[in-house]
Amino acid sequence: MPDYAAVDSDLLARLGEIxxxxxxxxxxxxxxxxxxxxxxxxxxxVFAMHNKRGGIDTLLSFRSSDEEREVLxxxxxxxxxxxxxxxxIGMVLTASVDWQEIEELMIESYCILAPKKLVARLDRPxxxx
Numbered sequence: 084m085p086d087y088a089a090v091d092s093d094l095l096a097r098l099g100e101i102x103x104x105x106x107x108x109x110x111x112x113x114x115x116x117x118x119x120x121x122x123x124x125x126x127x128x129v130f131a132m133h134n135k136r137g138g139i140d141t142l143l144s145f146r147s148s149d150e151e152r153e154v155l156x157x158x159x160x161x162x163x164x165x166x167x168x169x170x171x172i173g174m175v176l177t178a179s180v181d182w183q184e185i186e187e188l189m190i191e192s193y194c195i196l197a198p199k200k201l202v203a204r205l206d207r208p209x210x211x212x
Contacts (some may be wrong), residue, residue, distance in 0.1 A: 086087070087133060088133050091142060098117075098119070098143075099186065102119035102189055102193070104124075105193045106204050107184060108120065116128060126193045128142065132134075141175070143185075146168075146170050147172045147195070151191070160175065161175040161176070163175070190207070
């Protein structure tokens, strides 16, 4: 059985800044870690586990389109297939995490689950028309 750990509070706060800035998003403790939701749907889950080297791995799971998910998983570490959900992807968060990339991934995850009227409120200039 996995040995779960507490998620670093600074990292959780940083994720919160990104996720809670999205329309009607909210957070709550999950069975382990924390999750960010739109309505009653989980678009991000962050949790931590003790690893075999004596450290802690922080893991993030989120939603992704089929095409993007396959590209990210094919790129390898830090991305992986978590083994649950048909549209989920996992990511190991390291000290060198690219927060701009995290923000883009979290927004896309939100957009997959959020009602279209909430997605329309986002400023996403990089999307094709």
